[in-house]
Amino acid sequence: MSMELETARKRLLAARRVAVLTGAGISQPSGIPTFRDAAGLWKDFDIEEYATPGAYARNPQKVWEWYAWRYQKVMQAEPNRAHTLLTVLEQRVGEGFLLVTQNVDGLHSRAGSQRLVELHGNIARGRCERCGQRFPLPDPARFVPPPYCPTCKARGRPDVVWFGEMLPPGAFEQAERAFAAAEVALVIGTSAEVEPAASLGWLARSSGAYLIEINPNPTPLSSQADCSLRMGAVEGMEALMDGLR
CATH class of the missing domain: 3.40.50.1220 (TPP-binding domain)
Structure with missing residues (x-):
């Protein structure tokens, strides 16, 4: 030693x-996978298409489907x-x-x-677009995005910090x-x-x-x-x- x-x-x-x-x-x-390795997470994906407020505003369903896929992968990990x-x-x-x-x-x-x-943030949670409440996503096997707030029923977004956010x-x-x-x-x-x-x-x-x-x-x-x-x-x-x- x-x-x-x-x-x-x-x-x-x-x-x-x-x-x-x-x-x-x-x-x-x-x-x-890490972000920066040759085989990292962003190698096959454009950040601007999946992990920015602008991407979500343009196509929330596309962003949510990608996050649902990542959520499923993460929940398979230990x-x-x-x-x-x-x-x-x-x-x-x-x-x-x-x-x-x-x-x-x-x-x-x-x-x-x-x-x-x-x-x-945490990929296993959603955050209400209207009231801001954070809530757990359903089990990945039965999760069909987007989720909806359990309190006010508005659409939830992924509870993660995107590039360019506070x-x-x-x-x-x-x-x-x-x-x-x-x-x-x-x-x-x-x-x-x-x-x-x-x-x-x-x-x-x-x-x-x-x-x-x-x-x-x-x-x-x-x-x-x-x-x-x-x-x-x-x-x-x-x-x-x-x-x-």
């Missing part, structure tokens, strides 16, 4: 305020060991823990994460507070290029946190990390959490 990894484990073991940021790389072992180890870490740290994810796949909540901020009110502010106050910040499986989430690791580091990055590839944040584990999310979390369970 390297000295760097041993130090990271000790710091994590002692921390009472831990902030975690996850990106698409943590869900890749569950079979969900949380992996990296997801479940984060729930172990949360239980250990308690109130001072916050997990912030850029993913919309819902795997963190399905793994049991409680102190969770989904910055970009994040959910208060979500990023909650994330900022946690990363600014963290003793240890853990950034897993994210390119560290998509703002505003990419700034969270830098914020933690500048506020004095011990910064751990788990990513098989270098990122713009790597130079700031106290410990960079060049591993996939599962391998990295297992290395970091070994002995802390």
Whole structure:
């Protein structure tokens, strides 16, 4: 075991305020493609046709059918060991823990994460176009889009943040507070290029946190990390959490 990894484990073991940021790389072992890989999600799809307010305004049925297909794929996936180890870490740290994810796949909540901020929404929910209520989508096997609000019966849209849209009110502010106050910040499986989430690791580091990055590839944040584990999310979390369970 390297000295760097041993130090990271000790710091994590002692921390009472831990902030975690996850990106698409943590869900890749569950079979969900990332956005930026050669075989990534957007390779065969034009973002402008499926993931913008303009696309939805032009052809809501087309957008919904695509999201229904993605929803079905996501619900076939299962949380992996990296997801479940984060729930172990949360239980250990308690109130001072916050997990912030850029993913919309819902795997963190399905793994049991409680102190969770989904910055970009959740693909398993709809959001009413009229009253704004969020509601779970029907089982994917019987879901025929679009869904309708259970309260006011208006059409619902996917409860995800499209390109060009604002994040959910208060979500990023909650994330900022946690990363600014963290003793240890853990950034897993994210390119560290998509703002505003990419700034969270830098914020933690500048506020004095011990910064751990788990990513098989270098990122713009790597130079700031106290410990960079060049591993996939599962391998990295297992290395970091070994002995802390």
